[in-house]
Amino acid sequence: MVDTAITLGVNAECFEPYTPIDRGQAAVFMWRMEGEQAPSAPHGFGDVPAWMSTAVAWMVEHGITLGTTPTTFSPGQTLTRAELVTFLWRLADSPAPSSIARTRRRMSSGTIGEYPS
Numbered sequence: 001m002v003d004t005a006i007t008l009g010v011n012a013e014c015f016e017p018y019t020p021i022d023r024g025q026a027a028v029f030m031w032r033m034e035g036e037q038a039p040s041a042p043h044g045f046g047d048v049p050a051w052m053s054t055a056v057a058w059m060v061e062h063g064i065t066l067g068t069t070p071t072t073f074s075p076g077q078t079l080t081r082a083e084l085v086t087f088l089w090r091l092a093d094s095p096a097p098s099s100i101a102r103t104r105r106r107m108s109s110g111t112i113g114e115y116p117s
Helices: 023-033 050-061 079-090 100-109
Strands: none
Touching: 023 050, 023 079
């Protein structure tokens, strides 16, 4: 990720792999990963700082995020695993699950845990 400038770490000498990332950082990472495409319209959120505004607008334009409310993106909020999976799924054009049967077999054999209720 550093070699392709998706992230440069927290400084020139440190990456901090165990530090949580926030929603804004995730937006910038995905936008850079996809080639820093220019969005055609602003995002419409009132809480996004200028340095990540283009990345967030790109996410909105591509249907990757709807924000946390119609007027906020919550860029400083820690990214949850559910949000990350949703962003990546939408980035991949929301593919249909292809391995439901395999997952059910693994669950019944005990190789992965049950889904939380």
